[in-house]
Amino acid sequence: MSEQNNNQDRRLLEVRDLRVSFFTPAGEVKAVGGISYDLNYDEVMGIVGESGSGKSVEAYSIIGLLQSPGKVIGGSITFEGQDVLAFSKEEMTSFRGSRVAMIFQNPMTCLNPVYTIGNQLVEALKAHDKSISMEGAKKRAMEMLELVGINNVAQRMRQYPHELSGGMRQRVMIAMGLICHPKLLIADEPTTALDVTIQAQILELMKELQKKTHMGIIFITHNLGVVAEICDKVCVMYAGRMVEQGPVNDIFYRPGHPYTVGLLRSMPRVDAESYERLIPIEGTPVDMLNPPEGCPFAPRCEHAMKICLKKMPPYVELGEGHRSACWLRVEEQKNGRPFGPGSAPERQGEDGGSNG
Amino acid sequence: MAKYIIKRVIMAILTILVVACVTFVLMRSVPGSPWNSEKAMTEQQIATLNERYGYDKPLPIQLLTYLKNALQGDLGVSLKMQKDRPVTEIITTMFPLSAKIGVVALVWAVLVGVPLGCLAAYNRGKWVDSLLRVVCTLGISMPGFVIANFLLIGLTGQDSLFGLKAIFDASQGAKAYFMPCVALGLYPMCYVARLTRSSMLDSINQEYIKTARAKGLKTGKIIFKHALRNALIPVITYLGPLVAFTLCGGFVVESVFSIPGLGRYFVQSISNRDYPIIMGTTIFLASFVVVMNLVVDILYRVVDPRIDLTKGGV
Numbered sequence: 001m002s003e004q005n006n007n008q009d010r011r012l013l014e015v016r017d018l019r020v021s022f023f024t025p026a027g028e029v030k031a032v033g034g035i036s037y038d039l040n041y042d043e044v045m046g047i048v049g050e051s052g053s054g055k056s057v058e059a060y061s062i063i064g065l066l067q068s069p070g071k072v073i074g075g076s077i078t079f080e081g082q083d084v085l086a087f088s089k090e091e092m093t094s095f096r097g098s099r100v101a102m103i104f105q106n107p108m109t110c111l112n113p114v115y116t117i118g119n120q121l122v123e124a125l126k127a128h129d130k131s132i133s134m135e136g137a138k139k140r141a142m143e144m145l146e147l148v149g150i151n152n153v154a155q156r157m158r159q160y161p162h163e164l165s166g167g168m169r170q171r172v173m174i175a176m177g178l179i180c181h182p183k184l185l186i187a188d189e190p191t192t193a194l195d196v197t198i199q200a201q202i203l204e205l206m207k208e209l210q211k212k213t214h215m216g217i218i219f220i221t222h223n224l225g226v227v228a229e230i231c232d233k234v235c236v237m238y239a240g241r242m243v244e245q246g247p248v249n250d251i252f253y254r255p256g257h258p259y260t261v262g263l264l265r266s267m268p269r270v271d272a273e274s275y276e277r278l279i280p281i282e283g284t285p286v287d288m289l290n291p292p293e294g295c296p297f298a299p300r301c302e303h304a305m306k307i308c309l310k311k312m313p314p315y316v317e318l319g320e321g322h323r324s325a326c327w328l329r330v331e332e333q334k335n336g337r338p339f340g341p342g343s344a345p346e347r348q349g350e351d352g353g354s355n356g
Numbered sequence: 357m358a359k360y361i362i363k364r365v366i367m368a369i370l371t372i373l374v375v376a377c378v379t380f381v382l383m384r385s386v387p388g389s390p391w392n393s394e395k396a397m398t399e400q401q402i403a404t405l406n407e408r409y410g411y412d413k414p415l416p417i418q419l420l421t422y423l424k425n426a427l428q429g430d431l432g433v434s435l436k437m438q439k440d441r442p443v444t445e446i447i448t449t450m451f452p453l454s455a456k457i458g459v460v461a462l463v464w465a466v467l468v469g470v471p472l473g474c475l476a477a478y479n480r481g482k483w484v485d486s487l488l489r490v491v492c493t494l495g496i497s498m499p500g501f502v503i504a505n506f507l508l509i510g511l512t513g514q515d516s517l518f519g520l521k522a523i524f525d526a527s528q529g530a531k532a533y534f535m536p537c538v539a540l541g542l543y544p545m546c547y548v549a550r551l552t553r554s555s556m557l558d559s560i561n562q563e564y565i566k567t568a569r570a571k572g573l574k575t576g577k578i579i580f581k582h583a584l585r586n587a588l589i590p591v592i593t594y595l596g597p598l599v600a601f602t603l604c605g606g607f608v609v610e611s612v613f614s615i616p617g618l619g620r621y622f623v624q625s626i627s628n629r630d631y632p633i634i635m636g637t638t639i640f641l642a643s644f645v646v647v648m649n650l651v652v653d654i655l656y657r658v659v660d661p662r663i664d665l666t667k668g669g670v
Contacts, residue, residue: 065569097572104570109563114585114660124571160661176571 012183012216013039013062018075020054020061020240029288031057033240034075041183044210044217046227046248048263049237052285055220058237059186062218063102064092080183098128101177105189107169111161118157121145121176128180144175148205167198171205178209185210186218191226203229224267228252233321236260239286239296241312246322256316256324259297295327303328360666364653368646375642376426376635380419383634390435390629409435426639432632437625443636447618451640453526454605454617457533461541462595462602469545470591473552474579477560488549495546504539504612511535524615540609544598551594555587562586588659596652600644604637 020032032054039045047055060066062077062084077084079100087095096102104110112120121141125132132140138157145153148171161169170190177185187206191199207230210217219231227234227248234251236244236259244257255261262281269276283300286292292299298308308327316329391402406412410421425432431443438446476488495503512522512535525532559565560583568582605619618637625633656663 063570065566093572093574095572096570102570104563104566106563110567112564112568112582112586113662115582123573123577127572127574127577162662173567176567 010040010042011038012041012043012080013218014076014078015058015062016076016078018058018061018077019073020057020066021071021073023069023071024289027289030291031070031240031288032061033291035235035237035240035242036075037235037242037245039184039216039218041216042210042214043233044207044219044231046219046221046231046234047237048221048224048227048234050222050285052288053237054240055237056188059102059188059218059220062184063096063100063186065096065102094128097124097177097182098180099182100184100186101180101182102186102188103170103173103177103190106193107166107173108193110173111169113161116158116160117145117164117172121157121172121179124176125179141175141179144179145172147178147209148172148175149201150175166194167201170194170198170202174202174205174209178213178215181213182215184216184218186220188220189222190219192221192223199226200229206230224252224263236263239288239291241296241325243297243326244322244324246319246324250319250322254318254322256318256322256329257297257326258301258303258328260324295325357666364650368643368650371646372639372642373423376423376639377419379635379638380422381415383631384415386629388629390631392629393436422635426635431636431639434630434633436628436630437621437633443632446621446633447636447640450616450618450621451604453615454610454619455603457536457540457609457615457617458599458603458605460533460537461606462544462599464537465541465545465548466591466595469548470552470584472545472549474556474584476549476553477556477583478575478579480557485553488553492546492549495542496550500539500543500606500608501612503542504535504609507535507539508612522613524613536609536613536615539612540602540606544595544602547594548591551590552584552587555590556583559583559586585659589656592652592655592659596648596655597645600641600648604641604644 015038016036017034018032018036019030019034022029022031035058037045047058049055057066057070060070061072062079064084064087066072072085079095084092084095111117115123118138118141121144122134122137125137125140129137142153142157145156150156150168150171156164156172161172164172173190185206190206191202194202203226206217217230219226221227231248233247234245235242236251236257238259244251244255244260246256250256251260252264255264259281262279265279266281268278281300282302286296286299292309294307294309294311295301295304295313298304301308305327311327313325313327313330315323315325316333317323318329389402391397391405397405403412410418413421422432429444431447433440433442434446472488472492476485479485508522521528521532524536556579560579562583565578565583568578573582605615605617605622607619607623609615610617610620611623621633622637622641625637653665657665
């Protein structure tokens with residue numbers, strides 16, 4: 001009982017059956033079709049999926065940045081016990097930036113080119129702390145810049161974004177996001193636009209800052225390498241649905257959904273043999289205007305069965321906090337024996353085959 | 357920067373010189389002369405006048421003499437309209453009235469046009485946007501004299517509400533300036549609103565606006581601080597030369613309201629072939645435009661720190 005209480009105390013964010021639709025002239029696009037997850041303080045959750053899978057839309061609805069014609073049409077978002085979807089416009093404005101912050105993909109375009117770094121940092125602070133003095137705000141901004149590993153802070157404060165490098169700007173974005181001590185940081189592909197060495201530095205920085213601040217992080221990416229680097233748990237999204245969710249090790253070593261398996265297979269590996277080719281996932285993503293009946297991945301799935309094309313599979317528990325929506329796993333549980341791919345580490349099996 | 361300023365000043369002087377030469381040649385190649393009037397003059401009288409004002413010499417010599425004098429600040433004297441009054445004096449007495457009306461017209465045009473453009477962009481596709489677009493298109497497509505006459509008919513007369521007079525009367529104070537300023541500012545206002553709208557649409561879709569929203573800034577601050585400043589470049593570009601032209605007087609508005617301003621006088625001087633006045637006002641206007649363009653370039657830099665003037669600006 002006490003452990004459960006403890007768990008409740010550590011709960012930062014609860015998303016239940018969230019549904020987001022875009023009402024376009026061509027029809028309703030169900031960008032997010034009912035996803036649920038929990039996030040605790042101190043936890044980093046990765047949301048993985050290809051372009052258009054709804055991962056960014058899902059995050060934008062938490063922070064209330066959905067643009068028309070996007071609309072949350074169902075489900076709930078509970079942040080530290082408060083219903084985020086019930087916030088008034090003013091409450092949402094003060095919620096953004098102070099309790100939840102967001103950093104974006106392209107640091108080149110995310111800072112306003114016509115204001116100094118200092119101006120934009122101070123502004124973020126003053127938006128939520130009206131009483132702070134200009135000097136106090138500047139001092140705090142400089143502390144934040146130092147915290148994210150920027151040197152010469154007094155000079156940086158007076159510089160414009162175009163005078164900084166990409167990695168430096170992403171550091172500034174992080175400093176700006178964290179200046180009001182948010183409890184949750186949503187990072188929307190924060191390293192995608194950076195080169196690999198800078199990527200590693202930014203990830204290192206985020207991990208370090210998270211240890212200091214105990215915030216929760218939602219990390220949206222399509223890079224599984226990044227996920228392995230930083231995340232505690234992972235949500236795999238496909239066509240607006242969460243097809244698999246679980247602790248990072250389970251996802252990598254015991255993937256329970258053919259789509260996750262496909263993602264892992266299409267990822268380059270350092271230990272691969274030189275002749276080994278990447279295996280892409282065949283087919284194209286679903287047309288979100290006319291989603292297929294049943295499992296959205298079925299048309300591309302090499303293990304698709306009749307039922308996959310007719311009915312959406314239910315979630316099956318595969319381990320502690322690890323669930324997947326795939327009929328293969330349902331069959332497996334029914335029959336009590338492994339069925340199809342995913343139950344055994346897929347890669348190794350293949351390697352064995354080619355060697356023998 | 358010093359090199360840049362020197363370069364700009366030399367360019368400015370050259371521009372004005374070219375304008376002066378072209379105007380001089382064109383003006384003199386138009387048939388007619390300042391001495392034409394209802395009262396016919398004898399050959400003898402015309403020859404005397406030509407000799408007195410130096411028009412008996414060859415054209416290039418006249419041009420050189422004029423330029424030499426102009427460089428020393430002497431723009432000659434009026435031949436006909438205000439006989440023998442120095443042109444510089446005429447400009448300095450007439451310009452303030454035109455400028456006063458022009459400044460008020462432009463100030464209201466910008467103060468109303470820019471926020472309306474922002475409003476339309478923010479409510480893109482909604483009824484506010486559609487309404488503003490109709491109004492602005494009307495304002496741009498209606499000629500100035502139509503608007504001025506509408507105002508005259510609607511607001512003046514014996515039993516008019518505000519006691520506005522159809523003929524400009526400076527002793528009426530602010531009342532006298534009301535209609536000319538409205539008429540003169542309407543077109544720039546609509547144009548500025550449209551320009552602001554289109555460049556705001558571009559800037560509110562930029563990523564830094566998303567950042568500003570994510571920071572929890574209020575809508576007003578996002579629009580007017582973050583989006584507007586990035587949208588100002590086209591507006592400034594348009595306003596620069598317009599300031600010069602408007603301050604030197606709108607011919608139509610000054611004619612309709614009978615305002616003794618520089619704009620009307622300039623056009624009258626052309627039909628009267630009062631050569632020194634044509635030259636003087638043209639050089640004055642050209643210099644003003646050149647100066648305004650320099651101001652615009654400097655403002656670009658103020659608005660957007662990424663612009664490097666020494667590399668050619670925008």
